[in-house]
Amino acid sequence: MSGAARAVVTASEWKLPDRGHVAILALIVAETAMFAIFVAAYLYYVGKSLNGPTPRDVLTLPIAASILLWSSSVTIHLAVRALQAAEIARFKLWWFATIALGALFLVATAREWYGLIYHEGLTIRTNLFGTTFYSLVGLHASHVVIGLAMLTTVGVLALRGRLNATHARRAEVLSLYWHFVDSVWVVVFFVVYVVGR
Amino acid sequence: MTLLDPTLEVPRSDADGRSVPSVLHEWVVSVDHKRLGLMYIASGLLFFLVAGLEATAMRIQLVMPDNDFVTPQVFNRLMTLHGTTMVFFVGMPIVLGFANYLVPLMIGARDMAYPRLNAFSFWMSLFGGILLYSSLLGAEGLFGGSAAPDVGWFAYAPLTERAFSRGNSTDYWNLAILLSGIGSVGTAINLVATTICLRCPGMTLSKMPLYVWINFVVACMILVAISPLTAAQLMLLLDRFLGAHFFDTQAGGSAILWQHFFWIFGHPEVYVLMLPGFAIASEIIPVFSRKVIFGYPIMVAATVSIGFIGFSVWAHHMFAVGMTPAGNSFFAISTMLVAIPTGIKIFNWLATMWGGKIRFATPMLFCIGFLFQFLCAGLTGIMLAVAPFDWQLTDSYFVVAHFHYVLIGGLLFTIFAAIYYWFPKATGRMLDETLGRWHFWLLVIGFNMTFLPQHFAGFAGMPRRIYTYDPNRGFEIWNQISSVGVIFQAAAIACFLVNVIRSLFRGAPAGDDPWDAWTLEWSTTSPPPAYNFETLPAVQSRRPLWDLKHPDDPDWRFE
Amino acid sequence: MLAPLPALAVDAVVHTSNIFDPVSAPADSVFRIAMLVLAITGAIFVIVGGLLAYSIIRYRRRRDDDGSEPAQVYGSDQIELAWTVIPTLIVLALGLVTARTIYDVQGAVAPQGATRVTVIGHQWWWEIRYPALGIVTANELHVPASNEAGATPTFLDLESADVVHSFWVPQLAGKTDVIPNRRNQMWIAPREPGLYLGQCAEFCGTQHAHMLLRVRVHPRDEYDAWVAAQQQSAVVDPSVAAGRRVFESTACINCHTVRGTVATGRFGPDLTHLMSRDTLAAGAALMSGESLRAWINDPDHVKPGALMPAMKLDDAVLDQLVAYLQSLR
């Protein structure tokens, strides 16, 4: 451009944020809004069920499961660090640890639900508590499932030796999603098992 | 120089002379933001014709008291389909289509950040629309009133619960919008990533064209606005299919909760629709006044504050549900606050025209129509925001008049402005000015004739969503004028269609920059090649082409 | 197609139901603030619209234009500040007036001697109960007028039996929604005796359009007489005993109440004093023998979608039944 009293910015000086990070943050914002509505519905209906069972009757703190899930945030972080350092073996170790922790969390949830449905007789149709409980916890669990599916895909690629340090950025983006799923569980844990009880 | 996405589509030779299926195939598999943008807009226009015909049928039914042109069931379905289609399958796709087409061009990028996600999003929303209309084939089919939804576009609970809505008509509504919502969120994520990460060298945030800025704000709003609706619709889905009780008042559920959830989405949604209209006006008015936009920073600030305030006003749709006086006052005042940033915009457009040399080409005519009609619409909005006045006006035809003034007088007029303005860029051919003028004036007359009287019908006590009314209430005259206006509107739309179809084949060649404009899309060819720009541009100011055309007086000296 | 029944047309006298013709306290308050708002927005429209029109005409490109670009003005802090501050002041003022009116209307408490009525919305008719007086009726609300001697307001408790409805009689007050699982309140204090029309204002399904409301405002003594009449049990008229037998041996009694008989259903309107009402089925037709007959023969024909089934009675039985219903004054 002519008359350049001011220097034109050249392509090499021009740095913009990474699109993977921006996009996953945008997705997280959208998902947060969705969870917020389910949480709002849960809180609004606390104590409004017309009949039992109530949360106090049937819910126990899922401490073990929560620790499993939350520690998977640590393992995935370590995995990404390993990948950045191009230490593929260490990456695989932490990555599969993450998958295992997530899967164990799901198993714990499944056992909790089994008990609630078959022993306590609480289903989604029983009362408002059942309705809001299964939907909020279920929505979260479905996110864990989706996360596990993506983690496993990457895991399989890693096993086939198709992963290297250049993929670290993408793995990091995926880990952001996983951290999000874990932090949602913090909210769900407090809303459902602490406040709601 | 290609520092951005290197995955360029191979430039194709011209479509002429190839078979229809192969051209079609090329469009369907396309991930080019321009093609997807055009498909978005085209699908929106098709649905507009359908929903317009539904409106026409409603206006025929209402032309006289105790009419029986359609049965009550059919009327309620027409009303629901019309509103749902216009908002979700006309407004959203057209608005997002323009953003898709223009944002990458305006920021000097080669495509959106995620071309495949882009295609996925478009097809999701199109399938949503198709799903909605496939309800016509359900139940007793087209002539038996079908299984089309009949619960109104905001589908208040508990009318949507199994107890009151048997069959699957409500499910069509629910799932269709759920799908299109996923599409909208996908496109919003894409727009955010594109705007942040793909700007050409030199285009800092404060140098983005206003169009891009506003659509960026819109994309952010979509992220936060659509997901609550998705959540509420998932709840409704659970209620209807698994027997949950979210909105089941017989099991202690709340009818009002749905209203909150819907309007937490619904109000931001109306700004999601209108802000892109503002964006269009902010590009066209300067070009045809030959002046730079007045007060760019405050325009950006006003947009962002509309975005924020827009999330704290939703319960102005619920003044009659019996909120506390404190709640009513809060939502009344927060609603009125929106008048301040919106006023700033109007005044800045005014100041942009002031001292200019205004050319009344069709795009500018539509923008001028928009300015006056949106002023009316905004002021009726203020009347509704005065909660006590709203107790009288809510759910009356006054509200119908208000929102058609914003949605047609505001949004649709700017959309037509945009079509006349960017058609030459997208096709390489001009639209005809004479037909354009007919289109404009017929629409001004028809639109005002249809919707101005509805304010008075509302004053006279006519509720909305009634399939008929008694002769003894003084409603006829307003309804008759209103229905006659539709004839003019239909004529206007016919002019438009003829114009588009004729110009596609026989329009005058446009050249790269027919309007002597200033943003980057006019620096490439018309239509732009698949890769948009031969070499990626670099910019120094908000009006790169002005700088180019006026090297002695470049913009960046003043910004 | 449904041929309209000419004989059932609603009365031809035009009744206004204009919100700018208020006859009762809450509607008066709304009227006052509405006038203020109309004045303010009207002034804004004239000023801003005028400026727009002026600039468009004044700054159009002239025929003899030399093609040069006009002076580029990028902004002006003072002017922009001005048009931020002025609307802010207007909004503040309007907001305060609005809040005051809201508190005025919603803050009213029922004085001693206020009439209390419970209105229950049904798809697509209104159940109207006077708990203190033991009266149950439908679709037509009767209230006393306030006079110089003092306001005798009526306080309404609004409930719904099914979906959301909205109670709206424009000349008396704004709308209040009628919501299941919730009790809303509103009040009216009409000044002038007369008939005021309104209708359901929230979409509630197929016959939302025929969920009409009539409010009869009586001078005190007339109102007292109406109350006394309504408190009577149903008239027993031996000449329609056949019709009564039909009624009591048909499904009618599952849905309708006729006080003093075996009919105690609550799904449909109370029929004890059916003939004291002007209209049938929430304004779908004027009350008459003929329209009653058409209604019972096939409710769907009179009010398509109505939730009362056709009983498939033959003509003779139908005549007896209608004769009985017509005795329920």
Ligand code: HEA
């Ligand atoms: C494009 C969409 C759009 C837009 C932009 C708006 C803009 C506004 N709307 Fe509207 N609205 C709808 C679409 C829109 N609306 C729809 C679809 C419905 C009905 C939904 C349904 O029920 O089906 C609705 C319903 C609706 C209601 C609920 C009515 C009811 O059902 O009871 C209310 C109430 O407050 C309202 C208010 C407003 C206000 C205050 C604005 C403001 O943003 C307007 C601001 C603009 C101005 C005020 C003019 C310019 C300003 C100046 C010149 C400055 C000076 C002015 C002052 C100081 C006052 N709208």
Ligand code: HEA
């Ligand atoms: C973008 C939004 C939008 C647009 C553009 C319109 C456009 C129109 N609307 Fe719309 N309307 C809504 C959004 C919109 N509407 C919404 C959200 C509702 C609320 C629904 C609800 O309550 O749930 C509503 C409700 C609504 C009602 C109230 C229904 C009721 O409450 O009972 C009415 C009644 O008059 C109406 C009329 C019209 C008319 C006459 C047009 C006209 O402008 C239409 C003009 C178009 C045409 C006339 C078509 C032209 C066709 C041709 C020229 C034929 C050519 C055809 C072929 C070649 C195939 N609309």
Ligand code: CUA
């Ligand atoms: Cu009841 Cu509408």
Ligand SMILES: [Cu+2]
């Ligand atoms: Cu709104």
